[in-house]
Amino acid sequence: MKGMRVWLAAIITLVVAALMIPAGAVGAPKSSLVVVSGMWSPPNNFSPINTDSSYGYYVVRFIFQGMMEARLENNQMRFSPALATRWEASADRQTFRFTIHPRATWHDGRPVTAEDVEFTVMTISDPKTETNRGAEIATIAGLTAGGKRVADQQLGFRILGPKSFEVRTKVPVDPQMFFERFGGNVYILPKHVLGSVPPDQLARHPFFQNPTVGNGPFKFVQYKTDQFVELVVNENYHNGAPKVRRVFVRIIPPTTMLAQLERQDLDLSAGFGIGEILIEDWDRVKEMPHVRPVTIRAPGYQFMVFNFSRPYLEDKRVRRAMAHAINRPLIVNQLLKGAGEIAEGPIPPANPYFNAAVKPWAYDTARARALLQEAGWDFNRTIILRVPTGNILRERTGDIIRENLVAVGIKVEIQKSDFPTHLAALTGKNYDIGLIGWAGPTDPDVSSQFRTGGQYNFGHHSIARMDQLLDEGVRLSDPARRKTIYNQFQELFADELPYVVLYYPNGRTVIAKRMSGVNYDIFGLFDYLTYNWVAGPQ
Amino acid sequence: MSDLASVSRAVDGAKPTRPVTFWSLATQRFLRHRLAVSGLLVMLVIAGIAAAAIWLAPHSPTAIDPVAFQAAPSATHPLGTDSVGRDVLSRLIFAARVSITVGVLAVAMYVVIGTAVGATAGYYGGKMDLVLSRIMDVMLSFPPLIIILFAVSVFGRPSIWNVILVLGLLGWPALARLVRGQFLALRDLEYVLAARANGSSDARIVLRHMLPNALAPVLVAATFGMANAILVEAALSFLGLGVQPPTPSWGNMLTDAQSLTVLERMPWLWVPPGFMILISVLSINFLGDGLRDALDPSLRL
Numbered sequence: 001m002k003g004m005r006v007w008l009a010a011i012i013t014l015v016v017a018a019l020m021i022p023a024g025a026v027g028a029p030k031s032s033l034v035v036v037s038g039m040w041s042p043p044n045n046f047s048p049i050n051t052d053s054s055y056g057y058y059v060v061r062f063i064f065q066g067m068m069e070a071r072l073e074n075n076q077m078r079f080s081p082a083l084a085t086r087w088e089a090s091a092d093r094q095t096f097r098f099t100i101h102p103r104a105t106w107h108d109g110r111p112v113t114a115e116d117v118e119f120t121v122m123t124i125s126d127p128k129t130e131t132n133r134g135a136e137i138a139t140i141a142g143l144t145a146g147g148k149r150v151a152d153q154q155l156g157f158r159i160l161g162p163k164s165f166e167v168r169t170k171v172p173v174d175p176q177m178f179f180e181r182f183g184g185n186v187y188i189l190p191k192h193v194l195g196s197v198p199p200d201q202l203a204r205h206p207f208f209q210n211p212t213v214g215n216g217p218f219k220f221v222q223y224k225t226d227q228f229v230e231l232v233v234n235e236n237y238h239n240g241a242p243k244v245r246r247v248f249v250r251i252i253p254p255t256t257m258l259a260q261l262e263r264q265d266l267d268l269s270a271g272f273g274i275g276e277i278l279i280e281d282w283d284r285v286k287e288m289p290h291v292r293p294v295t296i297r298a299p300g301y302q303f304m305v306f307n308f309s310r311p312y313l314e315d316k317r318v319r320r321a322m323a324h325a326i327n328r329p330l331i332v333n334q335l336l337k338g339a340g341e342i343a344e345g346p347i348p349p350a351n352p353y354f355n356a357a358v359k360p361w362a363y364d365t366a367r368a369r370a371l372l373q374e375a376g377w378d379f380n381r382t383i384i385l386r387v388p389t390g391n392i393l394r395e396r397t398g399d400i401i402r403e404n405l406v407a408v409g410i411k412v413e414i415q416k417s418d419f420p421t422h423l424a425a426l427t428g429k430n431y432d433i434g435l436i437g438w439a440g441p442t443d444p445d446v447s448s449q450f451r452t453g454g455q456y457n458f459g460h461h462s463i464a465r466m467d468q469l470l471d472e473g474v475r476l477s478d479p480a481r482r483k484t485i486y487n488q489f490q491e492l493f494a495d496e497l498p499y500v501v502l503y504y505p506n507g508r509t510v511i512a513k514r515m516s517g518v519n520y521d522i523f524g525l526f527d528y529l530t531y532n533w534v535a536g537p538q
Numbered sequence: 539m540s541d542l543a544s545v546s547r548a549v550d551g552a553k554p555t556r557p558v559t560f561w562s563l564a565t566q567r568f569l570r571h572r573l574a575v576s577g578l579l580v581m582l583v584i585a586g587i588a589a590a591a592i593w594l595a596p597h598s599p600t601a602i603d604p605v606a607f608q609a610a611p612s613a614t615h616p617l618g619t620d621s622v623g624r625d626v627l628s629r630l631i632f633a634a635r636v637s638i639t640v641g642v643l644a645v646a647m648y649v650v651i652g653t654a655v656g657a658t659a660g661y662y663g664g665k666m667d668l669v670l671s672r673i674m675d676v677m678l679s680f681p682p683l684i685i686i687l688f689a690v691s692v693f694g695r696p697s698i699w700n701v702i703l704v705l706g707l708l709g710w711p712a713l714a715r716l717v718r719g720q721f722l723a724l725r726d727l728e729y730v731l732a733a734r735a736n737g738s739s740d741a742r743i744v745l746r747h748m749l750p751n752a753l754a755p756v757l758v759a760a761t762f763g764m765a766n767a768i769l770v771e772a773a774l775s776f777l778g779l780g781v782q783p784p785t786p787s788w789g790n791m792l793t794d795a796q797s798l799t800v801l802e803r804m805p806w807l808w809v810p811p812g813f814m815i816l817i818s819v820l821s822i823n824f825l826g827d828g829l830r831d832a833l834d835p836s837l838r839l
Binding site: 258259278283327330335389396399413416 | 600601602604605607608621622623624691695696778782783784796797798799800804
C-alpha cells in the first residue's frame with residue numbers, strides 16, 4: 001500500500017510538471033493559440049531599417065508595419081491597409097497623401113503619428129545612418145539616387161495633421177511603384193524611443209536586439225539566439241486583434257524541415273527563399289495528411305553573370321553561344337522536376353511588365369559552336385565558373401553548366417566558395433562567369449543591376465542604350481508608356497545578354513491544414529496580413 | 539642488444555642455413571595476422587581499381603544522363619545516378635584515385651618532413667632539440683581541422699593539391715616527436731657510439747645506423763596517418779573545401795545525402811561512397827595494427 005502511494009505521488013508530480021511546461025517552446029504546438037513558423041537561418045538584428053536579410057525582415061514585419069501591405073493577385077497589385085487607412089495619388093502623380101489609422105498605437109500605448117513617419121524618413125535619408133531602405137524612398141524630392149539628403153534641398157515631406165502627411169517626389173512617378181516601395185517596404189520607427197539617438201550610433205542601438213516598442217499585430221517577447229523568436233499577440237492592434245495568441249519563428253535548417261513537419265512541430269515555412277522544402281523532400285510533403293503544400297510562382301531567378309572587364313567575354317556572340325550551350329530545359333525538367341520557368345530576362349513571367357514576345361535562346365549546341373567560331377573564341381582558354389555554396393540546387397546547376405560548356409568546347413573550371421567570398425569576387429571583378437540569384441520588387445526598375453555603375457551591376461557592364469532605357473523607365477509615370485520602354489529593355493537584354501537567366505524556380509512552401517487565412521506577399525513570404533491567421537486544433 | 543641475441547637463439551634451431559633478419563621475421567609475423575593481410579589485399583584492390591579507372595568505369599564520371607536524375611540502380615547504371623544524372627559507380631571508381639592520391643602523397647610528405655625534423659632534434663639534442671620540440675608543441679596545440687579549413691581557404695582555390703599540401707605541412711609534428719624519441723633512445727647505444735668512434739660523419743651515422751632502426755614505428759604511424767588523411771579529405775570535400783566538382787571524391791559524393799528523403803529512400807546516393815570510406819579506412823587500420831604487431835620488438839614468437 002505504501003509503495004503504491006509513493007508511485008501515485010510520483011505520477012501526479014510528473015503530470016503536473018508536464019502541464020507546466022510552456023506550450024510551443026518545446027514539442028508540438030499544443031493549441032489553436034500557438035503557431036510555429038520555420039526559417040533556415042537566424043537574423044542578426046531586428047532593425048526595421050537595417051536588418052541584414054530577408055530573414056530579419058520576415059520577423060520585423062510581425063512587429064513593425066509600413067503604410068500598407070502589398071500582394072500580387074492575377075497580375076494586379078493589391079494593397080491592404082497596415083498603418084494607413086487611406087492613401088491617394090494626386091492627378092499629377094507627384095504628390096501622395098496618407099492617413100494613419102486613428103487607433104494605430106505603439107506597443108507602449110503611445111499613438112503612431114505622422115511625426116513617427118517623418119522621423120523614419122529623416123533617419124533613413126540621413127547620410128550617417130546605416131540602412132538598406134534607401135532605394136525605397138529614393139524617389140522623394142530632395143534625396144539622391146541612394147535615398148540620402150542633399151544639404152540645401154527641401155525634403156518632399158509635409159505633416160498635414162497628427163495622423164496625416166504628404167510626400168512629394170522629384171518627378172511624376174508610377175503610383176503603383178511608389179505605393180509598393182514607400183508604402184509597402186518602409187517600416188515605421190518609434191520617434192519617442194529612438195528620437196534622441198545620434199544616427200551614426202543607431203545601428204548598434206540595443207533596441208534593435210530587443211524591439212519591445214513596435215506597431216504591428218504582434219509584440220516581441222524574446223529571441224533565443226539561433227533557436228527561435230517568440231512573439232505575442234498585440235490585443236490593441238488597430239486592424240483587429242489577431243486570433244493567434246503566440247507565434248514562434250524557429251530557426252530550422254533546410255535538411256531538418258521535413259522531420260519537423262512529420263512530428264507536427266511546424267505549422268508553416270517562412271516562404272520563398274528563406275524557408276522552403278528541399279526538392280527531394282517535396283513528394284514526401286505531398287503525402288503528409290496534415291499539411292498543404294503551396295507552390296509559389298516566384299518573383300526570383302537564378303542567373304549566370306559575365307565579367308565584362310574580361311576582353312574575351314565582351315563579344316556578345318560568345319555570351320549568346322553560352323546561352324545556346326546551357327541545357328536550361330534539362331535543368332528545369334530534371335533538376336527542378338518541372339517546378340520552374342525559363343525566360344530570357346530579369347523581369348519574371350509572372351510580372352505585369354513581362355514581355356512574352358522575347359523568347360529564350362534555344363538549347364542548340366551546333367549554333368553555340370558556330371557562334372564561338374565566328375567570334376574567334378580561343379578553345380584553349382580555361383575560364384573560371386564561380387559557384388557559391390549554400391543553395392544546393394544552384395551548386396548542382398554549376399555542375400550541369402560546366403558539362404554543357406565543355407560539350408561545346410569551352411574549358412571550364414568550377415570554383416566554389418562561401419557566399420560572402422563569392423560576392424567579394426564578383427564585385428571585385430575577380431571571376432569569368434559566376435552564379436547568383438535575385439529576387440526583387442514587382443516594379444520593373446532594375447537600374448541597380450543593369451545601369452552603368454549600379455550597386456548590383458555584378459557584370460560591370462556599361463551598355464549605353466540600356467542606360468537610356470532604364471532612365472526613361474524610371475522617369476515615366478504612365479504605366480502604359482513604361483510598359484513600352486520595358487518591352488524594349490527586355491528585347492535589348494536578350495540581345496546583349498549581360499546575364500544568362502537560368503531559371504525562375506517556383507517556391508516550395510508548406511502550411512499545416514489546421515491553419516487558414518494564410519497568404520504570401522509579393523516577395524513570396526508568409527508574414528502577410530498575419531492578423532488574419534487562424535489556427536485550428538492540432 | 540639482448541633483443542637481437544634472443545632472436546638469433548629462437549630461430550637457430552629451425553633454419554640454421556638461412557640468415558634471419560628483423561624484416562623477414564616481421565614479414566612472417568605480419569602474414570600470420572589475418573585481418574592485416576585482408577586489409578592489405580583490400581587496399582591493393584582499391585589501388586588497382588584507381589589505377590585502372592578509365593577501363594573499369596562504365597561511363598565518364600562527369601557525363602550527365604539527361605533522362606536519369608537520382609535514378610535507382612538499373613542495367614545502364616548499376617549503382618544508380620546522382621542528383622545531376624551522373625553514374626554513381628563510375629564516380630565511385632574515379633573517386634578512389636582521389637583518396638589514394640591524397641592518402642599516399644600527404645603522408646609521404648609529412649613522413650619526410652617529420653623524420654628529418656625528429657631525427658635532427660633527437661640526434662643533436664640540446665638547444666636544437668629544445669627549439670624544434672617547442673615548434674612541434676606549438677603546432678600540435680592548434681586545432682587541426684580549423685587550421686586546415688583556414689589554410690585551404692587562404693591558399694585560394696580549393697583543390698586536391700591544396701588538401702595534400704595542407705595535410706602534408708601540418709601532419710609532421712606528431713611523427714617528428716615519435717622519431718625524436720627513437721633517436722634519443724638510440725643515440726647512446728653502443729653501436730652508435732662505435733660508429734662515432736670510427737670517425738663516421740653525422741649524416742652517415744643518422745642515415746646508415748640509426749634511421750633503419752627507427753623506421754618501424756614510422757611505418758606504423760604512416761599507415762594510420764593515411765587512413766586519417768583519407769578521412770580528412772572526405773570531410774573537406776563534403777564541406778566543399780576539398781576536391782572541386784565535377785571531379786568526384788567519396789567526400790563530395792556524400793554532399794548529395796543531406797535530406798531525410800535521400801537518406802531514407804535513395805540509399806544508392808550515399809551508401810556506396812560511405813561504404814568505400816569505411817572499408818578503406820578500416821583496412822588501412824587493420825594493416826597498421828598488423829604492422830605494429832609485426833614490428834614490435836617486444837613481441838616475440
